[in-house]
Amino acid sequence: xxxxxxxxxxxxxxxxxxxxxxxxxxxxxxxxxxxxxxxxxxxxxxxxxxxxxxxxxxxxxxxxxxxxxxxxxxxxxxxxxxxxxxxxxxxxxxxxxxxxxxxxxxxxxxxxxxxxxxxxxxxxxxxxxxxxxxxxxxxxxxxxxxxxxxxxxxxxxxxxxxxxxxxxxxxxxxxxxxxxxxxxxxxxxxxxxxxxxxxxxxxxxxxxxxxxxxxxxxxxxxxxxxxxxxxxxxxxxxxxxxxxxxxxxx
Amino acid sequence: xxxxxxxxxxxxxxxxxxxxxxxxxxxxxxxxxxxxxxxxxxxxxxxxxxxxxxxxxxxxxxxxxxxxxxxxxxxxxxxxxxxxxxxxxxxxxx
Numbered sequence: 001x002x003x004x005x006x007x008x009x010x011x012x013x014x015x016x017x018x019x020x021x022x023x024x025x026x027x028x029x030x031x032x033x034x035x036x037x038x039x040x041x042x043x044x045x046x047x048x049x050x051x052x053x054x055x056x057x058x059x060x061x062x063x064x065x066x067x068x069x070x071x072x073x074x075x076x077x078x079x080x081x082x083x084x085x086x087x088x089x090x091x092x093x094x095x096x097x098x099x100x101x102x103x104x105x106x107x108x109x110x111x112x113x114x115x116x117x118x119x120x121x122x123x124x125x126x127x128x129x130x131x132x133x134x135x136x137x138x139x140x141x142x143x144x145x146x147x148x149x150x151x152x153x154x155x156x157x158x159x160x161x162x163x164x165x166x167x168x169x170x171x172x173x174x175x176x177x178x179x180x181x182x183x184x185x186x187x188x189x190x191x192x193x194x195x196x197x198x199x200x201x202x203x204x205x206x207x208x209x210x211x212x213x214x215x216x217x218x219x220x221x222x223x224x225x226x227x228x229x230x231x232x233x234x235x236x237x238x239x240x241x242x243x244x245x246x247x248x249x250x
Numbered sequence: 251x252x253x254x255x256x257x258x259x260x261x262x263x264x265x266x267x268x269x270x271x272x273x274x275x276x277x278x279x280x281x282x283x284x285x286x287x288x289x290x291x292x293x294x295x296x297x298x299x300x301x302x303x304x305x306x307x308x309x310x311x312x313x314x315x316x317x318x319x320x321x322x323x324x325x326x327x328x329x330x331x332x333x334x335x336x337x338x339x340x341x342x343x344x
Contacts, residue, residue, distance in 0.1 A: 031255070032291075033276050033278065033287040033291055034287075036287075036290050037287065037290040040290050040294055136286070137286055140282065140283065144279060
């Protein structure tokens, strides 16, 4: 059960942290239409978080809820990959990150639809529809900005160069991954690497961007070993209400 | 050159509606982008099952200043309404 809990935290925390980062654009995106689109994406991700963390809390069996897990854990208990917690920086980096993640989520959730755990399969089916739309949108934006102006191309290349060393963590593997594979609950992330590579290469090439050569990857987020300094700041904002007024409800 | 994206008019066909209805407008870089933006701006509460977009400048509209010649002549021609016929009872409600 420890591994299933860990796996569900990873699923939930990826959605939660990216969802919160995305929500930071609410009201300040470059165009009204993009603002609403980003808010929709953030809400999709927060919705997915409720599913994964709700199940995680049940599996843990200590009487905690999805809200407790989201708002009352500290940095070292989070299991999201590092790429999702780094600051948005600009619209370009936000959408590049979204694209790199969406290109993973689509084959990943597709594989999880065949999970031996019915709830994992159900959550994945529901999330996959959203992920497919997110991927359509982020890929299209990456291509448009890559081919836009010199300024937009430069920003997208800078975003890609910055995020690239963080992307490798998507394909991490440890005891938890192996236990999930053995139980038929999930596949190994490495098994979808080819799908991801093909999709990412295709879109980056259409976007006139250079794929970095380096295979170096930062790890530490999904295992909880070491987060970046940015997550604590993000949680301070995200959790302030529950920290200041514990148990506050609508 | 304007840095603003062109304006698009959005038409949505609702769950049970037969025809697309004009719901508003938005800005987008191209037609595909406009459909996506329309999805995000106008169908987030499950309003529609089909979206049409058209660039606003492609629409030719009648001019408000020509209202007189355009519409007044139809005013006194009530006989164009099919209300002057006796409908046989067998026809039922129309």
